[in-house]
């Protein structure tokens with residue numbers, strides 16, 4: 001189990017978790033409910049943290065997260081699973097939730 005990243009936005013952390021899990025990488029969010037303690041603890045210790053369960057997934061998880069945070073291309077792509085045209089900033093089909101294939 002390794003810490004992948006942290007963010008002060010639980011929604012973002014949840015989005016990243018779903019993205020990684022749909023790619024087959026088991027992960028969990030820590031500090032999900034600790035927000036009430038903010039002010040008494042250092043902010044980086046109370047922010048939601050995303051942890052990867054299997055250390056062997058860290059490299060792939062890091063690459064996926066990097067790509068998710070800064071998409072290389074904003075060109076629309078066609079979902080291989082259902083044929084829907086998806087805007088380039090999205091890495092998951094809004095229609096069937098299939099992940100964008102690697103270029």
Ligand SMILES: [Zn+2]
Pocket residue numbers: 079080081082083084093094095096097098
């Ligand atoms: Zn689709």
